[in-house]
Amino acid sequence: MRYLPHTKRERELMMAKIGIENINELFDQIPETALSSFANTLPSHSGELEVTHHLQSLANLNLAASDAPSFLGGGAYRHHIPATVDSLIQRGEFLTSYTPYQPEISQGTLQAVFEFQTQVALLTGMELANASMYDGSTACAEAVLMAGRVTKRKKVILSGGLHPFYCDVVETLAQFSELSIEKSRPEAPAKGHHDTAALEKRINKETACVVVQYPDFFGLIRDFSQLGEQCKKAGALLIIVFNEPVALAALKSPGEMGADIVVGEGQSLGVGLNFGGPYVGLFATKSQYLRQTPGRIAGQTEDLDGKRGWVLTLNTREQHIRREKATSNICTNSGLCALAFSIHLSLLGEKGLSHLATLNHEAAMSTADRLCNIDGLEILNETYFNEFTVRLPKPAGPLVETLAQKKILAGVPIRRLYPNREDFDNLMLVNATELTSDSDINLLAESISEELS
């Protein structure tokens, strides 16, 4: 077996040194009944050729989003990832190292984490960020739990614009805590109507936090400055969630709107679609809440020679020191995805990121302008970044399925995420990025027209 170096002779030599004749002598603490009941019915080992052949055959059964015009978004976005990103994250020193417990020989990872934390803080307009969470949804749930600890209050208000799976994750992860979750009813975008004012009315002295999304799940962009002020007055925290970090380059920062915690999904920079994972959760907040922040944090210090260096710091918040009193149980986070995010962002730089954001917004506007000419199709958003909601004259699910058979990934039928909302049956979420070409847009528009006629 190519990964196992010992020869039969070496095993014998080693066993002789240990003083055993049979390897099973080392397993003699295991109940005999359990040892003997293991019937090895698994196939035996395979070479690279066989493994590659088998996995390639499974991969071939999937339609890669890169092989079709794709307008899928809804929390995961396809962007061009420069070749440099994957090349650098595959350096063994990054790929095959552990969490940096020994800082003298982990300065590479630690400096990269420190840079990542700075980038996330800058992008969100916050004072600090942690070393990453699993994904945007768990970062969101951790933010809600943190708001409970900070305010010592129990009421959590979720906006109807929050990604429905993020709502589910918050409800799941908070279900055995003392928090109670109030969900605002999701509504399709409509002119002059959104739930921000309604959210403000719900805030009271029991409110721990209000969670909103920017742009929201339906693509709408709303100003939460006033909501932020209301939260501040009531002593509640404003949590702003984002799904698409590229949007933050085009928009007023969440920090400027008065957010206390900003969390989001970092997948769209550097990470790729991967059928939903691994992704990378971004978590940023204010310095005053540092001691309640979950997850790893890298900090700057000096070595014995007075040289600048980095370590994992403020460990007394964490499970390996604080055990049952830790701010979270998180241990392994999403290190390599955070590195990919950071490298992609470094390549873009201020100028590149801002340019990329504009390209995305323009691609979405072009798509919307083309689609709105289709009879019976209505664009519901007044505002959007690279994603918007359309209303079709018939159910979106079957239409998306039909177009998929023609190798067009048309968009997300919104009811897939809200099975109980019959009124969402005809809604579809459409995303465009810098990868969306004019011919993709034309193909989508023509195919939809065909299906509607």
Next chain:
Amino acid sequence: MNKEIVSDTKMISSTATNKGLHIEEALIFEQGSTDRSGVDLPEISGRSDRLGKLKRLDQIGLPGLSEPEIVRHYTRLSRNNYAIDIGLYPLGSCTMKHNPRLNEAVARLPGFSNIHPLQPPSTVQGAMALIKELEEWLTALTGFPTIALSPAAGAQGELCGLMVIRSYLEKQGDPRETVLVADSAHGTNPATATMCGYRTKSIPSNDSGTLDLQALENMLDNKVAAVMLTNPNTCGLFEGQILEISDAVHKSGALLYCDGANFNAIVGKVKPADLGIDIMHLNLHKTFSTPHGGGGPGSGPVAMTSVLAPYAPLPWIEESASGFTITEHLGDHSQQSFGRMRAWHGQMGMFVRALSYLISHGGDGLRQVAEDAVLNANYIRQGLHKHYSMPYPGTCMHEVLCDDQSLKPAGLKTLDVAKALIDQGFHPMTIYFPLIVNGAMLIEPTETETKEILDQFIDAMITIANHSTSENIAALQNAPVHTPRRRLDETKAARNPILRWLQDTGPSAT
């Protein structure tokens, strides 16, 4: 710039901080210029926006660097890291084994890496087939009929396990109040119990380093929801009374959770389901070789009995006559599921790597993995037992536990051994864990190391122990010296937190 002429050569060093292959690297924020970029993008048209009145007007503050600068920056950073690709990485209970590159290649096939989680199921049949195939392997290896694949890492797997247990107990009408955790357990166990709304009590270990069965029996009552146990435990020992423990737990109406961090010791040899365990998580980034990436991503599938299966989290994949389908919501037939733990279906990228690893090894290879991992640990144990005190007698499983009792008279402690090992070219073992052993050194070599490397490691450890009785002790306490940085001031970092770059803090003395 400090110019320095090196004696008897004609070499001139113009940058005093750089030494040969080691080059000091500034933060990315201290490099480049705002107008540079590492990407070329298509032209923009400049049309008016639809961002409401929320267009960003200020700069973000990101630096601009060209592609060659970026490649050099991260390449230089990488060279400040130790890695399994460089040498032995014997972190106990972390299972740092070789990460096959085949796994990286197959995970990058566009049919896996470039599929969207919301694609119509008809376009991702291969992905769902792969997930089912991985489930079959894990079922065969654990003996449990149901595998929940969505948990993102080991700690989330633990949370999944306890949430399943709590949901099950609530359905029985009695959620109970406490979770008992072995005192040698990872910190994630008690932290997880808290997140699940339970109080934690610690079960003491006995003098042999295993769970004190008598103490456990005394602690079990009708308030206890679950017992969390790691087997083999973090002392590197198999809990030989596991069946008795299981009986006692079940008699009290509680359930037995197993932390599968140390599954590498028994994979392909024993099915945890045959050990009286009800539910356990596996770490694909430990036992099944998916790379740890400097801190993740991981993947923590949870295996469970058929009694607990109805409470497993969303989503799950089922096979029907017309192909694979995915259940993403609680419907009438699945009301008992405790819900959704993360946005999408799971760590697909890790699933592909783990399946590649499993097929590569096969049942025969996996059994050999466990046997060689245990053989290697015992070989180290044999090599070190005359030089280092070991708290528990007898053979070990896949990791061997030493402590610093025998070094103390000379004034040397575990931290010094760890730092001295670094100067000898090895990553240290896990230190000061498990907490029940003072000055613990937990060494897990894994099965992918050669006898030659193990011999070198044993030699290095013996050299350090021998030096502890000589006048060289100050030098050991000074270690490491052959590293990009010497010992770092962690107290300073925590007392005066600098957690991001700021324009005015700038670089300190480098």
